[in-house]
Amino acid sequence: MKTRAALLVLCLPVVAWLPAAHAGAAAADSRAAPAPTMTTSAVSMDQAVKMVERRFHARVVKAETERDNGRTVYVLRLLNDAGKVWTVRVDARDGVVQ
DSSP states (O other), X not given: OHHHHHHHHHHHHHHHHHHHHHHHHHTSOTTSOOOOOOOOOXXXXXXXXXXXXXXXXXXXXXXXXXXXXXXXXXXXXXXXXXXOEEEEEEETTTOOBO
């Protein structure tokens, strides 16, 4: 019971903030410049990791995100059962492995 009460106390500020944040967004001037948006990727980092692990029968031991000529690229370091380590690059836009 104490755990539920503590959880409720922790969640109340978030719940109270949500309607205020929504109302503020609705009241924004429609003529204002649009907020910068992040480019969405067709392939997430998790999807890229799973795809590469299945394709190469290896485990991803390190994963980083880089920008290459304006494109997001996942740089994944792999380790197989024989101890071989290598790196592949996955384009986040289309999932092409380089």
